[in-house]
Amino acid sequence: MAEIAIRKLNKSFGETQILDQIDLTVRDGEFMTLVGPSGCGKSTLLRIIAGLESQTNGQINISGQPVDQLRPKDRNLSMVFQSYALYPHLTVKENIATPIRMRSYRWYQRLPLLAQLLPGAAERQAGIDSKVAAVAELLQIEHLLDRRPGELSGGQRQRVALGRAMVRDPAAFLMDEPLSNLDAKLRVHMRTEIAQLHKQLGTTFIYVTHDQAEAMTMSDRIALMMDGKLLQVATPEEIYRNPVDVRVAEFIGSPKINLLPGEVNHAGRVVVCGCPLRVATQPGQTHIRVGVRPENATVCRVEQGDIQGQLIYLENMGAEFFAHITIDTLAEPMLVRCDVEQGQQLVLGATVGIRIKPKHTLVFDQQGRRVASEKVAAEVHHESATA
Template sequence: MAGLSITNINKRFGETEVLKGVSLDIADGEFVSLVGPSGCGKSTLLRIIAGLEEQTSGDVQIGGTSVAGQRAADRNLSMVFQSYALYPHLSVGENIAVPLKMRRMNTLQRLPLLGGVIPGKAQRAAEIAKEVAHAAEILEIAHLLDRKPGQLSGGQRQRVALGRALVRDPAAFLLDEPLSNLDAKLRVQTRAEIAQLHRQLKATFVYVTHDQVEAMTMSDRIAVMMGGRILQCAAPETVYDDPDRIEVAEFIGSPKINLLPVELSETGQVHLLGQPLSLTTGRRTKGVGSLGLRPEALFLTDRNAPLRGQIVHAENLGSEMFVQVEVNGLGSRITFRTTPDKRASLAQGATVGLDFDADKALVFDAIGARVRDIHSTTTSKTEVA
């Protein structure tokens, strides 16, 4: 296994600039997800790492060695695609064995009939069969080795694709939207299996997805990409709780973060709807900005509520509720999280007051950059029971 280093990668397709100065270091054994909306450049970056696409400029290193100009077949990387790319006429065992046969057998030895009389084939075939069986055992598909892909479920086909990648003993695993063809239940199960496989192998994984849940639940770090750039790369909890930019805050989190227009004064005071909030910033520049509040940062209150409005919708998920409120004076909705035991007071159309935990408040300036050094001017909060 090996670490990866991506330095100042740029990529153009004609006049379209797809990647813009992308740099990223991935440690040996680390699981890093490239996440972002469609068209942000994440799959193109993965294909450049794999050698399936050539960068316009910049460098890729595997284990400290540049692979510029090196063919994909010579980079010792295993890539798993969303389409699985299994051969329908071959059994599961034969599909997994394909990369080993291509690497260890010559053209004559790979022939189904003539190959049997070529010296050395029997020994190599036995070695390959042993490695295929080991990979199948790890992935719990040993009982499927004689079946054809058409006889398998989507989740089983995905494991076969992983098995084919596993037997190559690659420097790193590259996975491009591998769960996108699975139903919701299978996605949950398979992402747990991929995370377990990573822990077991202690291998380097680079995982591309547009699904933030996949990225949040499996990754050591998440690289959030938009417009051909990496906006932030950090641990999942850091990207969620401490985003560098408003675009990152908006993309990560479900339900989405609430963004409210605020004014920033020269004294550092933050104003919402013309009223000062219990927040000050270290920035002493007058201007407009946005106050970011996750649903869990808001709470019901009947004392000096900075936000009031009418309930327009409530979703009871059993263990928690998400309630949408049309805020007076804003003309927009915000969502807060609460518990189902409060549902009696959360009827549609009811007027409620909301406050927020200042320690969880995020402030962004007019261009979306995070305003740090936030201070609360209150010492306690009172939540409606």
């Protein structure tokens, strides 16, 4: 149980700045996901929190106590690694027991042979055994306790790694891409399991991933990092609907958001490919980008659409279709979601209209920052011919 507060944290290797002024507070019991493309510094940040690497400057507090001078083992955190990092020469049981043995035993109580002769040895062993058994039961790995990591499948190793992290009630769990070595199906399954585990334990989790789907499905809040900077910290809902930066909008969401180059006319209307949309923002901006998620646009007849284009490909996902529509002046086709009935009626090569939901349209300025926009009232739409 702990709040983890990171203040003005910097990390650089020589000239290269890996982390740039990171400020982040992880609340007690929160599932916080650090997400970003590979090389954005998220794993480095996690290792600095764990004490495995040192920051160039800045401060980390755990439960209000500064931990910058503490060694990893004194920070009372536990960590799950991408490669599981189980001790290959120990059995599953010994692997899980290791953190308690190393922490709660004095060195002479860990000596081989002699340790068993010391007073209280049997009770200590029984204490460990019962803790290991409880963890094994929770993770359903009781039948694996006597095997070695080499004899386990990826998913089983992952559970053992979780067990080793859980066994001693740490202040927080740090997880470094724990699912990325698993196959797709198991990954989706383990996502749910880890999320449930978080609910059961109620401990603070910091979870690092490059997979936005993991971040969206598991977290209480997401911290999105890029190029060593923290771009946005928000709930999955908020970060999806209200990204503060075009890079956030691009990174979150699958399939990717459509980004259309545009401009703002003198009346403050957003214009894409020469067609004014029903979206208004601050006038006087050129070179804006308009973000439209595939589900916030619909395919319609040409005369009803805000813009028009040619349908070049239909992606059938089973429960929905994604229409790829090329628009004359744009390099990339625009992706629009349609439901099954509509998707089946669409004809490849046809010219179709695209109607964009103004309420969910995101406008970004030249620097990629989000700017406020609003829906233009319906009556203005009819007068727009003059605009």
